[in-house]
Amino acid sequence: MDYDKQLKLQALLDGELPEAEASAVAQWLAQDHEAAALREELRNTRGALAEFEAGIQMPESREFFWSKVQREIERLETPAAKPASAPFSALWRRFLVPASAVAALIIAGVVLNRPDSTGHTPAAEIETALADSGAFTYRDYSAGTTLVWLSYPADTEVADNDEMGTVE
Amino acid sequence: MTDKDQSSADDKTLVRASQQGDMAAFEELVARHRDRIFARAYSMMRNEEEAVDLSQEAWVKGWQRLRQFQGDSSFGTWMTRVVINLCLDQLRKQKRQRTESIEAMDEESGGVERQMPVVTVNPTAGLEREELRQRIDRALGLLSYEHRTVLVLHEFEDMEYKEIARTMGCSIGTVMSRLFYARRKLAVLLADIKNQDLL
Known part of the structure; x- marks a missing residue:
């Protein structure tokens, strides 16, 4: 054919x-x-x-099927949620680290600049690099010692921040 | 609109109420047409779970696009087109993910149906409705998605050749070939199923 x-x-x-x-x-x-x-x-x-x-019939009951449809409609019509705020502990640590650094600096300054029994101030100084406020340098010329204090965020805080970055 | 009003209201009234944001009216529309929408999805997908999911997606899309519905066709027809488009998208995705079988390639190249002997005895004559439905269900499951889809669109959706061609993105000639193959293959499969059941 x-x-x-x-x-x-x-x-x-x-x-x-x-x-x-x-x-x-x-x-x-x-x-x-x-x-x-x-x-x-x-x-x-x-x-x-x-x-x-x-x-052929829908295998789900009227109520159950409608509840799924309704939930999906409502989910799509709800405006996108605001990004979750950072946990309180992370915010607290973020404030505490530089605050404690500044406090330690002040204490060190007071102690080191206190006149000794001869009326001279010790041959020592503390520097803060303006370009990097997280680093402090302490020099004791008499002892020939230099200490550098770095106060960058701890690993745990970095991890917290990473987690926050993924919240939608 | 009260529950009583909803159940007695016609589709047009319920659609108008739904377009104004009346979700209870839309629920009544879902209740009325959900079997038909599910059946169409099931015919195309051959998987109950997928058919339920796509039906649900179709109703959500229906709600979102309700303002676009102008009433040119019935609401039920409009909704079946929504679910058909979703099914076609899903089937195309699935096709991209799987390797074409040799049989499907043979079917696409055409000509196999020319060698099939004509089934002279009606293989579904005298069957009870449920038995008939089960046999067709099995046979449809053995067709490739392209042949099944053409059959579904033509036989269940009453689409013309040119409309099927537009929907499936192929020529009218391809639609005619696929439809012819699908019908002939279905006849052979139904005859085989009948013979197996007789053994």
Whole structure:
């Protein structure tokens, strides 16, 4: 059987064949038993499918299904939540580290600049690098000692900050 | 709108109320059409869980796009188009993720259906509705998604060839070939299932 004719036969069955071609296909059907059998097969398949979806039902109850739909609608309509604020402990540590550094600096300054029994101040000084306020340098010239104090955030705080960065 | 009003109201009234933000009216629409929407998703996906998820997604999209619904078609038809588009997107994603079978490639190249003998005896004659449904269910599951989709769109959605071509992004000729193959293959599969059950 000619494939093009078979497709035309199908189109005739589906009501998609132009009038001009319909009569030629109908004539072919009347003469060719195999074509007529094919038409019956196509009709049977259509008939079998006709009621298929009518038996299918949603497996979830009305209430349960609606609750899911409603929840999703409400979730999408709710404005995006504000980013979560930093934990109090992290904020407290952020304040405490530089504050304690400044306090230690003041105490050291007072102690080191206190006049000794001869009335001279010790040959020592404390520097703070303006470019890096987290670093303090202490020099004791008499003892030939230099101490550098770095007060960068602790690892745990860095970790806290990283976690905060992922909150949406 | 009271519960009683909702259950007695027609779809147009419920759609208008829903467009004004009445969620209770929308719930009534969901209750009325959810089986039909689920059935269409199930026919296309062949997986109950996916069909439920896509139905849910369709209803959420339906609510979001409700203002775009002008009433040119019935609300039920409009919703089935929403779920069909979601299913097609999902099927395309799945197709990209899997390797095409040799059988699918044969089907795509065409011509296999020309060698199939005509099934002269109706393999579903005299079957009870539930038995018929189960057999068709099995047979549909054995078709490739392209053939099943063309069949679903034509037989269940009553789409014309050109509309199916537009929806699936292929030519009318391809739609005709796929539809022809799908019907012929389905007839053979239903006959095979019948023969297996007789053994």
